[in-house]
Amino acid sequence: MILRDPVHGVVSFEGENGRVLPRLIDTVEMQRLRRVRALGVASMAFPGAEHSRFAHAIGAAQVMARFLARVEPLAAAMGSPLSAVDHDDALAAALLHDLGHGPLSHLFEEVFPGMHAHELWTSAAILDPDTEVHRALAAAEPEMPSRVERLVHGVHPMPLLARAVSGMLDVDRCDYLLRDSHMTGTRYGLFDLDWLLRSLALEHDDRGPRLAVEGSKGLPAVEGFFLARLFMYQQVYFHKATRAAESVLRSTFRRLADLVADGRVPAGTPEPIAMLARGERISTQAYLSLDDNALWRAVDAWRDDRDDTLAGLAERCGRRDLFKTASLDDIDPELDASIQQELEAIVEAHGYDPRYFAALDVAEVMPFEAPRIPEEGLRVVHAHRPAQALEHASFIIARIADTSFVRRRLVFPAAVREAVTEMLEAQRPGR
Amino acid sequence: MILRDPVHGVVSFEGENGRVLPRLIDTVEMQRLRRVRALGVASMAFPGAEHSRFAHAIGAAQVMARFLARVEPLAAAMGSPLSAVDHDDALAAALLHDLGHGPLSHLFEEVFPGMHAHELWTSAAILDPDTEVHRALAAAEPEMPSRVERLVHGVHPMPLLARAVSGMLDVDRCDYLLRDSHMTGTRYGLFDLDWLLRSLALEHDDRGPRLAVEGSKGLPAVEGFFLARLFMYQQVYFHKATRAAESVLRSTFRRLADLVADGRVPAGTPEPIAMLARGERISTQAYLSLDDNALWRAVDAWRDDRDDTLAGLAERCGRRDLFKTASLDDIDPELDASIQQELEAIVEAHGYDPRYFAALDVAEVMPFEAPRIPEEGLRVVHAHRPAQALEHASFIIARIADTSFVRRRLVFPAAVREAVTEMLEAQRPGR
């Protein structure tokens, strides 16, 4: 199986990398990910970002294949070789790490809070004996489904592999930073993967070889990775248009949930959505029937609903008529609560229901979180002197470690823009 | 309106380029193109190629904006300035040129031969007073819809603009070669657009300024463009997996059409599809309700149909279980007909219906077609000597002009591979 990919170029799953991947890729559960966009509604803001979680999953598996090619000889030289079983498990876990992802990015999980997080659905899809993915894994080896399921969640006897699947510098992040950067047309996520892989090293540890990076050459590649992550949050994931689009869609689903709770299921609502809105449990199969297409079809149907709020919000989704935002970044966070109340009053005065048309949106990410147990962190090794923790070795990482990047915004309909601007003007220290 | 794009980087429709484009982009008819993939089923073969006709339309408009920025000062200097009306018409035509495109690329039109070609649906969508696109154009200026509709089809008083919208080197091709190349991860379509635009020149003509290219510097950029086109046909559009995927889908639709003709509409068939299959006329609105999602949903539903052939073909689509191909490129074309008969016999002997499971697939393209009226071609201008036709000035174009690139293949289920290979072996000159 040889593929070409806009991010990684040639992707080949042959030889030792071809033992399980091709069969897994052709399962219906993996193919479903073709219909789940990686960036959810962000493609409203970045029209080129139409790539799916399927392409991302292939990319993550490719990064894992390259990671293994780099690390296996080092581990063998250290007397702790990876087995063929480890190799296959790692590739499968990289490919399947997002298997249970719901439509419309993380938004979907937030809206129906009784629902499982997508990580649990991934487990369910791997462990459920009725899925094709389960059968493909079990056909390779009966214990493989349970091993891969644990590895997806970062549990594995070799910390090296566990962290490569789910860690601060894992194959998931490696692929999505590059891919989202490439496809949005921003260039800020384009860290130097080639050099990063090449500068990986291993350090001895009680529990086996542990991932490290060669100091003299690898430091800027690792720094580049964490800065790329910060930049992508700043520029894409926390972009005002992305957040505004998410806000409209979130309000739409909230209104739907409220209507269902009140006893009416608007026409066009897929049965699994109705069940989730009622807080009922749904089967793995029912969950996996949901994809972006199903959701957008439902939103489309709701444009004709007799509830004006639902219809209006659905209409906004369809026409890309997003909410507006106003930054609170230069305003004292202590004022947030009172400002939010003022916003709700303004919105209500203009005839909108503040439950759905006014929000304080706080987006927060920590670009580098120093590990609580130092041994879990990334170490930097040197030729003629002792190894150091990354956050000590790096000038730039030391300066951002354990600090959150935060964006605070008000979200509201365009019609109240002027009133909101005036209200905020009054909050700013005199000038 | 500023967008970022994986192909063109920063795309800004502001100032003179912002007069009509933003409003057009937000119409429901344009937004529908987000749900029509540019490469149709080719994304089965090239998983990264998930981009939509919407992204392509934006790209074509961006190329047009750059084309106008290059050409307008030249035209003005020649005493034939483009008006603001021309400018807006050109941008609108570039954006809307694919407005009526059906789902699943060109395949959709072939299958229901009574149907309009997508070009006619584009006209319909522009001229129909009920579409948002029509209203947006007419709001700018009452005659704009009819002017833009003609320009989309290459009809305009200024040959310069007509050819830029629909010609051998038009903005449509410029964008799709770059975009398809980029997204498939093949690099063969990446001609040098910057340099091509920069080396455009104008030549005087009875009918006004005519597009030409500066010889000393522009030749390789133009050559690169036509070679990129050849390469993309070789590598992507005529790729065996692309053609095999198209073949499976074509058979699925044929079977559906045959069933409908026999009086039964399989469950899950969208009404407009059923009407098309019966050869009935459908409205513009009904046509525009069709997108990739609608088609894939129907195919999905047909997997449970009681007709085994339809269900089996739909199942193949869903599982990416494509047909196989065998090249006939080293076999005398005169044998094609008899070879096709042999294939049908083999297929039938294995229990398949040859109407749907055997095909002779001939793909043909002319990488450079010398214009019949020499004046319509692209001229190469020089500083100290007379201009020449491109096909005379270029070493490489001269050698491929008016020659077709052809790929002939047999298409069949995997189960008959061995029998087909043996049959073809017998046809080859003795070795």
Place this chain on the structure above:
Amino acid sequence: MILRDPVHGVVSFEGENGRVLPRLIDTVEMQRLRRVRALGVASMAFPGAEHSRFAHAIGAAQVMARFLARVEPLAAAMGSPLSAVDHDDALAAALLHDLGHGPLSHLFEEVFPGMHAHELWTSAAILDPDTEVHRALAAAEPEMPSRVERLVHGVHPMPLLARAVSGMLDVDRCDYLLRDSHMTGTRYGLFDLDWLLRSLALEHDDRGPRLAVEGSKGLPAVEGFFLARLFMYQQVYFHKATRAAESVLRSTFRRLADLVADGRVPAGTPEPIAMLARGERISTQAYLSLDDNALWRAVDAWRDDRDDTLAGLAERCGRRDLFKTASLDDIDPELDASIQQELEAIVEAHGYDPRYFAALDVAEVMPFEAPRIPEEGLRVVHAHRPAQALEHASFIIARIADTSFVRRRLVFPAAVREAVTEMLEAQRPGR
């Protein structure tokens, strides 16, 4: 004049950009810069980095041309248009900013401390009526040489232009970060120049329009620029092999100077070098006769000198037999002086003269220095809220502002490596 460049692609100095640049480029003083490598001895460490200050000067002029194209309409709209004189002065200053640069990068100036800094030689070369550069400028306009000379040093009535020629974000830095990054094959200097230029804005100020950046989109481009600078210092300019190469060459020149001071000029020493070593003044013409070729030829000749130290050092230069380095980054700086003494003792014990074969090498740069007068800094402007200083608006700049990045190293011959490693081991806190 149209050129192609590995960094900027097409470079065209035509129309308003063609009034003075082509004539300046063809002067002997500019052509001399073809024989002065931009990175000096760093090409010993980065073999691809063979580019000259000539290519960099062209690049800086090209960045200025793009800067002017962006900024001129903004300034005009603000009622403070740039004149044609300003335009030409800015381009000339960008091109000529390094005119007086000596061979072998900044090293040359350090070695002969009585000598002018290269900035003064640039002034001399512009103001000296006998240079072709002077004549070309004066031919355009009699006052142009003196205006351009002042502008090269950041003195101009419009702060906007002054800062673009010599400021924290000037065309010199813009080009050399990109070019050095590109040519060394490291990718860390590749900030997004296109986007940076596009997000430039102007703010009103008493002294005219002042450079600013649009906050919602330009912040990451500006951040990327300052991070690129930090990375290039970390990876290239402060690279241990670069510093080791510089150290060998510095010792060679020191030995030469000491011999000349003792009354003997080794054979092969160019006369201007001998004069500089004696602390005598040299003419502009004599100075400009020095280039990399002249220096390397001299070093080559010294390999046969009767002074063993000079001959040995020159031999090391010729054979790329560089000194070794040991990092002191994890050792308390208070110990530096005593460690240096220990190093000198080790080196001497091995038979080397510590004046030339032992050094404490401290490299230091401030990636972002907040301006002392806030008005001189870069401002970030927002749509609906007040402007901010860059160091307040940016999460990452705020964290590195006014902090120095430092690399401390010992430099010594390979033969004493083991002894040095042991000595340092003893200094480290117990482990």
Place this chain on the structure above:
Amino acid sequence: MILRDPVHGVVSFEGENGRVLPRLIDTVEMQRLRRVRALGVASMAFPGAEHSRFAHAIGAAQVMARFLARVEPLAAAMGSPLSAVDHDDALAAALLHDLGHGPLSHLFEEVFPGMHAHELWTSAAILDPDTEVHRALAAAEPEMPSRVERLVHGVHPMPLLARAVSGMLDVDRCDYLLRDSHMTGTRYGLFDLDWLLRSLALEHDDRGPRLAVEGSKGLPAVEGFFLARLFMYQQVYFHKATRAAESVLRSTFRRLADLVADGRVPAGTPEPIAMLARGERISTQAYLSLDDNALWRAVDAWRDDRDDTLAGLAERCGRRDLFKTASLDDIDPELDASIQQELEAIVEAHGYDPRYFAALDVAEVMPFEAPRIPEEGLRVVHAHRPAQALEHASFIIARIADTSFVRRRLVFPAAVREAVTEMLEAQRPGR
């Protein structure tokens, strides 16, 4: 030894690739190539193209390392493994293939026709027991110098390796097309090396494994390679400014040779040049003392010579005051001789010596030459059908095979441009 390179990124000569290369790279003969620019005077036309033959040699060795990594497992699987000796010989030959290259590109050889071609000087430098290269090779293994010398010229028991060092698709061409393209800033030489290497295959042959290419995927990469070659000749090597610069320099050297033949050696002429001009033999050491610096220094000295013709030509070289050219491409080649006579008359009438100031410049290259012995060509292998010769398998190669690309031009001083244009106008068929 790990290097970074603007073309290949990370270049590492470690492990099996580190056995001989690092020692060879540090020899004085290899380091001399840092002072020989790869493109000779073309950097007058393409100012970024300042790269040296040293960087190219490193690049060719890197391509060979990648070639071996691809081909060795295939050869082993075919039962004809490459030995460690073969591996080292191949890397050494790739690195050293240009060792004897003279300054100023191929021009230097043309001017002194009695001189050896650079290929013979390469042999001399490898075989001469006094060179450091010889000693480094012989230290590895006594027979290595003679084996590597033969391999440099394409003589080796394994045709596979012979052709990789010197063949239609060899590592020399692979590197220089990419490097020259990259550094000139034209993009036409940027074929897809990754994909090309990946699609290499081996075919069985009486004399061992023979290089082939996998048809279904490798064809466009190979086509791209040969087209890149054609484009680079069109755009760079045969560029009018390149040819004009070469013409001026050629005339300068001719005049020098004529003066020496008449008994006077102009001041500043390096002794080896004087000997070559007198047709005397020079030693390998003397030859290797010549580099670009030495030649430019001589040209510089000649600007003050008492012979006006030599001084004037040298002045033109120094000031980049090149000859002008006029294309003859649209004129019947039968007229060339008479046109040349007319040019000489015009030049003479303007007071120039036509021996040095008028030339008919014919540049010719065959982009693809079909091998005379079919077995020596490149074969294209297919999965289910017989292999074919490249020129049969490829649509585009078939159309350019065995056809020469030719550029015919007149070369003359700028002062006669008008007279030449008029003269040529009269030759063109009536219009």
